[in-house]
Amino acid sequence: MPAMRDFFQRRGKFRPEEADDDRADHHIPEDLWIKCPKCGELIYSRELAREGRVCPKCAYHFRLRARQRIAQLVDPGSFVEWHAGVRPQDPLAFADASGTYDRKLEQTQSKSGEQEALIVGRGAIDDIPVSLAVSDFEFLGASMGSVFGEKLVRAIELAAEHAEPLITVSSSGGARMHEGLFSLMQMAKTVAALARLGRAGVPHIAILTDPCYGGVTASYATVADVIIAEPGALIGFAGPRVVEQITRQKLPDGFQTAEFLLEHGMIDMIVPRPELRETIGTLLHHYARPGDRDRAAERAPLAVSHE
């Protein structure tokens, strides 16, 4: 993994025709050239990675996998994953037209390389230790099931225990239907944990990324102390197609975009990805009280309770 600051150093514009890879002359292999869905620009994949997966021409924000996001946010080398051993089950013995949930999980795990849709752990941002929870949209649309809820609650409890700020980064299609009401109840479970975090006076900063809907938007992600969205991200309760079908009305321009939410007072700010880490760092310094770091150092050897 390259040093993360490399992501944010703007290099000279990479011109596709200057590629020294001779295959570029004949065709565009998927792994090398990526077309920006917004402006149509062809972007060299390494260039896109260097830019933090933001289109260098129009600033379109490509989606990030959870681990890419973590790498962009935390101080290099500071992240340690927690509770990766919490694995999904199939409490309903659920099966739909495409087969059983168990089978679906196996396929998704092998395709995505992740065990579940949420990664939690501890890292540092601008030298301030934080508890981090990041969803991965490639894992069943980052739908919130039991494991998502359980890992998030553990991250929240650790944040409360260490008095270290909680950062959540969310994109999600909503609740995981395959786990039925267990999924719905994760909304209550995660928010209940946040109520306690709030009582402990520990801040929660939520970053909403494209797309963020349903049970995630209607629970932990929108009761944060500071809500930040990425430019152009679609965020809402009901999906736009559902709203259109039910209301039989044309949706207003920009409906459910981050900009729409800012205008309607639902989020604190929109921060472009290259500035996100710095903005969070600045915020964290506001919440850090004098002596916090010394206390954190004293507290650290007490280690973390095992579940």
Added chain:
Amino acid sequence: MSNQTPRSAPALSAWDRVKLARHAERPHTLDYLRELARDWVELHGDRAFGDDRALIGGLATLGGETVMVLGHQKGTDTKENLARNFGMARPEGYRKAERLMRHAEKFGFPVVALIDTPGAEPGIGSEERGQATAIAESLLTMADLGTPTVAVVIGEGGSGGALAIGVADRILMLENAIYAVASPEACAAILWKDAGRAPEAAETMRITAADLAGFGIVDEVIPEPAPAHERPEEAIRAAGEAIGRHLADLRREFPAGNPEAMERLRAARYERFRRIGAWREASPAANGLESDPLLPR
């Protein structure tokens, strides 16, 4: 699909219960209040935008004490359903509910929430006014409320719009009520690509009172010897008895006006929701706690 209402016979399918739970003549919140409560005073408005008639609230005497009653309200005919928005609350409904929960906490009134909604309204205005945020804030307030709470799913428990008033110390369900993460039609449309397969989805989703009691999510199933729309008074009285009993239990365990008891109540409620979920745990080594560089060895 037949529109006939099934009798409460030995083996009702999940889909039969969906139809019963949605039956137009099934008793709704105001029917419960008329039968069970004295001195009902409805309180209106969210103090910010409007009053939502799909989610009502107010004070009533129930089992000898004043309680805050919240409930989704469906209509019985088209005209009333339009006025009540078919029991689909908008953000102002959830903000009113939140306001009334705080009110209840302030004066030490227990909260009784009657759940009966297809879901929160998915409209343009609702999105503009922050439907998701309104639900999330209602969840947050209810999760941490310093007064006892009992929720009863009396008909349809439709997703987040239902849960918004359902983060309670006790969750009860009428025998023919349903409680689901999404409507069977929506689930079938997404996972089967065919909304017509809703009956199948309903079965697989395990949305009946018996299923959810089996999962430990629901504390008690209130029997309906006959479907509630056929003998409404019987169902309402059975629900009233159960509500009264659970409130009395909670009052005994967590006496009013006792701050220490309210802290225990909050802790007990947290534990109740904290344990809900189905997961397995690989070895603690996979949890990576030992290798944390921020924790000195």
